[in-house]
Amino acid sequence: MHVIIFSWEYPPRIVGQLANYVKKLAEQLVKNNVKVHVVTYHDFSTGEFDEPNSVKTYRVTNPVRTHIGVLTWVLTLNQEVERAAANIYYKANKHVNLIDVHDWHFIPAAVTLKKALNIPFVYSVESLEEHRSHGANSPFNMAIKSIEWLGMYEAERLVVKSEWMRDEVSRLYRVPQEKMRVISPTSTNWVESILEIYKSAAKPSGAAEWLKN
Amino acid sequence: MAKELTVLMLTWEFPPRIIGGISPHVYYLSKNLAKNGVKVYVVTCDFPGAPTHEKIDGVEVLRIDSYKNPAPDFATWVYLMNVNMQKEAAALVNSLGGKVDIFHAHDWLVANAGIGLKHVFRKPLIATMHSTEIGRRNGIHSDYERMIHETEAWLTYEAWRVICCSNYMVSHVQWAFGLPQDKLAMIPNGVEAEVYEKFGKEELSQFRSKFALPEEKIVLFVGRLVYEKGAHVFVNAIPKVLEKTNAKFIVVGDGYMKEQLSNLVRGMGLAHKVLFTGFVDDETLRKLQKCADVSVVPSLFEPFGIVALEAMAAQSPVVVSDAGGLSEIVEHDVTGIKVYVNNPDSLAWGITRALLNKEYAETLKANAYKKVREFYNWNSIAQKTRTLYEAVLSEYSKSFWA
Numbered sequence: 001m002h003v004i005i006f007s008w009e010y011p012p013r014i015v016g017q018l019a020n021y022v023k024k025l026a027e028q029l030v031k032n033n034v035k036v037h038v039v040t041y042h043d044f045s046t047g048e049f050d051e052p053n054s055v056k057t058y059r060v061t062n063p064v065r066t067h068i069g070v071l072t073w074v075l076t077l078n079q080e081v082e083r084a085a086a087n088i089y090y091k092a093n094k095h096v097n098l099i100d101v102h103d104w105h106f107i108p109a110a111v112t113l114k115k116a117l118n119i120p121f122v123y124s125v126e127s128l129e130e131h132r133s134h135g136a137n138s139p140f141n142m143a144i145k146s147i148e149w150l151g152m153y154e155a156e157r158l159v160v161k162s163e164w165m166r167d168e169v170s171r172l173y174r175v176p177q178e179k180m181r182v183i184s185p186t187s188t189n190w191v192e193s194i195l196e197i198y199k200s201a202a203k204p205s206g207a208a209e210w211l212k213n
Numbered sequence: 214m215a216k217e218l219t220v221l222m223l224t225w226e227f228p229p230r231i232i233g234g235i236s237p238h239v240y241y242l243s244k245n246l247a248k249n250g251v252k253v254y255v256v257t258c259d260f261p262g263a264p265t266h267e268k269i270d271g272v273e274v275l276r277i278d279s280y281k282n283p284a285p286d287f288a289t290w291v292y293l294m295n296v297n298m299q300k301e302a303a304a305l306v307n308s309l310g311g312k313v314d315i316f317h318a319h320d321w322l323v324a325n326a327g328i329g330l331k332h333v334f335r336k337p338l339i340a341t342m343h344s345t346e347i348g349r350r351n352g353i354h355s356d357y358e359r360m361i362h363e364t365e366a367w368l369t370y371e372a373w374r375v376i377c378c379s380n381y382m383v384s385h386v387q388w389a390f391g392l393p394q395d396k397l398a399m400i401p402n403g404v405e406a407e408v409y410e411k412f413g414k415e416e417l418s419q420f421r422s423k424f425a426l427p428e429e430k431i432v433l434f435v436g437r438l439v440y441e442k443g444a445h446v447f448v449n450a451i452p453k454v455l456e457k458t459n460a461k462f463i464v465v466g467d468g469y470m471k472e473q474l475s476n477l478v479r480g481m482g483l484a485h486k487v488l489f490t491g492f493v494d495d496e497t498l499r500k501l502q503k504c505a506d507v508s509v510v511p512s513l514f515e516p517f518g519i520v521a522l523e524a525m526a527a528q529s530p531v532v533v534s535d536a537g538g539l540s541e542i543v544e545h546d547v548t549g550i551k552v553y554v555n556n557p558d559s560l561a562w563g564i565t566r567a568l569l570n571k572e573y574a575e576t577l578k579a580n581a582y583k584k585v586r587e588f589y590n591w592n593s594i595a596q597k598t599r600t601l602y603e604a605v606l607s608e609y610s611k612s613f614w615a
Contacts, residue, residue, distance in 0.1 A: 004559040063367045066359040068288065075292035076364065081327050083332040090335065108296040109329075116303035141295060142283035151295075 001202060002035040003098045004085055004119075006106035007099060010040035010057065018126050022102055023187060026055040033090075034198070036116045039084045039091075039106075041077060058084040071143055074105050081109040097202040100124055100159075104144060109150035114154060122201050123155035125165060130172050149173055158202035159183055159194070218602060219252040220315045221330070223323035225294070227257035227274065230519035232276065233437060234519045235268075235319050235343050238378075238402060240269075242331040245595030247271030251602070254313070258294065277301040278569050288361060295325035302330055311354045314600055315339060320348075321361060324368035331371060335614040336606050340372035342386050344516045348537075349441050366390045376598075378402040378517040379538035385516075392414050398601055402517045403591040406526040406582070409499055421504045424488065425461035430568050432460050433529070434497065435520045436512070438468030443511035443534060445470065448477050450511075451487065453561030458568050460506075462487045465498060488612060502527035507567040507574075511554050515539050521549070522589055525581035530574045548581040 003070040005026060009019040026036045030053060038051075049057045058078035067073040099121040101110040110121040128175045129144040152158060152173050158180040160166045164182050183193045222243055226236035243253045253272045258279035259265070267274050274550035277297050284290035306313050317339045318327030324340075331338035346353065346361040352361050367373050369390045376398050377383045383397050402411070412420075424464040425431050432454065444464060451462050464474070464487065471489065478487045494588035502508065508524030512532040517538035524531045525542075533539040542548035550567055567574050609615055 011304050063370075064360060064363040066363055068286070068360055071285070071289050072292055072360060075289075075296065076325060076367075078296075079329045079332070082329045082591050086332045086335070108299070110335060111296075112299050112303050112329055115300050116307055116330075118307070127329045139285040140289075143285065143289065146282040146293075147296070 001033075001098070001198065002092055002096050003029065003037075003202075004086075004088055004096060005036065005038045005135065006040075006081060006099060006110060007038065008041050008102040008103065010038055010059075012097065012169060013040070013042055018102055021126075023055075025191075025194065026051075026184075027053045029194070030054045032191060036194070037088050039081055039088075040133040050070060058088060060084050067105055069140070071140060075108065078109040080104060081106050082112055083112055085200060086117075089113075089119070097204075098122065098198055100198070101151065101155075102126055104129070104148045104151060107147050107154075111150060111154045118203060120156045120201050120203055121154070122157050122197060123151045124159040125169060126161070128165075128168060130168070155179075157197050158183060159197055161185060215477045217250070217252055218315075218606070219309075219313050220246065220254070220317055220597070220602065221306065221313045222255045222317045222319070223298065223302065223327050223330075224255065224257050224319040225279075225291075225322040227255055227276075229263055230258060230260035233343075234402070234517070237466070237519070238341075238343070239319055240524040241403060241405060241591045242598060244252045244270040245271040245591040246598060248592070249595050249599050251595075251599055254299060254305065256305065258298075259468065269565075275305055276300060276335060286357075288357060291322050292325060295323065295329075298541060299329045302326060303333065306330070306334055314606060318368065318372070319343060321368055324364050324371075327368065337373040337609045338371055339370050339374050339602070339605065341374065341376040341378075342369065342382065342516075343378065345389050346387065347389050348514045349518065362389075369396075372396075373609070374398055374601060376400050376601070379541050379553055381514045381537045381541060384596060385537075394429045398599045400594060400601065401410070402519050402522065403589045403590055403594045404519065404522040404526045404585055405591055406585055408495075409503055409527040412500060412503055417500060417503055420500045424501070424504070425464060428459055430458060430460040430506040430566055431501075431504055432462045432568075433465070433501055433508045433524075434463070435465045435502070435508070435523075436510070437466050438464070438470040438474060440470065441512060441514040442466075442468075443513045443555065444468075444474055445477070446513075446534075446555055446560055447509055447513040448474055448481075448487070449557035449559040450564060451478075451483060452481060453558065454564050454568070455483070455486065457565045460486070460568065463501060463505075464489045465491075465493055465501065467492045499527065502529055507527040507532055507564055509560070509564060510534065510539060511552075511560055512539065513538055518542055524584060525549070528578045528582050530567045530577045531581065532560065532567055534560070543581075547577070548584050 007022040009015040029036045046059045046061050049130045055192045064076045099110050102124045103126045113119050134142045152175050169175050222238045226232045246253050255274045259276040279294045282293040316330050320343050383399050434447045438444050508529045508531050510521045512613050515537035521531050532541050534554045535551045536554045545551040549565040552563040
């Protein structure tokens, strides 16, 4: 299985707890024979890298340097994320089975890649705009919420990290509970559970898929 | 080339959604490309009452939900709209089995969608730059403007070729974004002269009487009421024209300067001589252009100046400021009158000259009409565009993406 992970933070760029979580996840997946590319942002250290532990990273920066807010910054960065993912996809002879997108930032890229190249995605929810902004409903917050909604609507499956989050996603976005799976990062069968989700959501890479194309 | 060529156009406006010049441009270009054997898909923003899918004059149109996401400001709206545009366009291309040869994006308003589609499908992107932020604002003065400027630069960087509608815009775009010369192509804008030929004399004179008294000449301004279109120069020229001759001044278009301009007219005590019609439909606009004794285009910045071309096709004498694309369209004393930029005295001189010399005005009209039929017809513009597509595809076929 070949998975591309989208995350707006990845070591050495650490903003919150997501960076180290995604690093741990990528390394564990590699140990379980998953081919992993992480597409992430770095202001200047861009390009493809072979990280320790056989994780491959592809860092992109924003082609538009001046911005009026995080929203315009994220939305232009998404095109570079798409470019990186497309480069990985074509280099792998189109054998990419799944995208795992962490939080809302790169949802637009994941949606385009799904619509264009039939690569399904899993949306791993770390946090929600509702909680980050304490329920603020300005157009700015609503725009971010609408991107979160788009991700939940288009994703094959959602991974949430607690039962509380599952209920919040269900309450705020009306996502059916059976579309979500609670996987605690501290649980003993954490990687196995993630792999199960990946397998249920991934595009099969067998002969059947080739015949269809 | 015998092979069928398929192009996907991206534009934020397409009839019936009309905000500026991009909408008619993409409409006529697409329609005439279709006539020249190109399969054209247009992906554009939605409009109340317009269908999501339709086929107009051989062109497949897909309108996307462009107000799905709430947005704090215009630029953010543009980027959010691009998320949906790209999503829908990607699904469309996928449904065609990826069989689109070229993505053609019109202005920064669809930059993100165009660039994203180029990379996911690995097909060449062509950009038409209808205008620039640095030109519209006469410089870059804020982060907001710089962001748009850099988005434009990014689009021209990602594009295989950049089309501009005038030689002036070619050199302006080359300067603004530091592009190599061989990346730029000049293909003029066009006008369909036939649309002005279906009105009867009786119909027009009846129409005219709704706007002006028989003894009043009609002086027409058509454009968005924004700074760079110079409507304020037009209004300031009005008293000077009225000193010489009797006329009615009609201002067609909307924009943030509307209230300011109508206050100015009221302050001059000329409210009975100036009519602000707001935005009008195509039919009314064309009749007005047919009825105008002179059409005025006083822009301070003008990438092309389609309004001047329309007036020439409608056989109305034109007075234009000697700016940007207008300088190239109009030859002074041959196909129209050129006046100094941002100069109400000079503009009043030009308007008066056209109104008071009947024979001179007739000569200008005849020359202008001939020029429009010969140089600015959409069929030859579409052929030039097709030739450009084929040149790009031949270069593309030698690249590792092919």
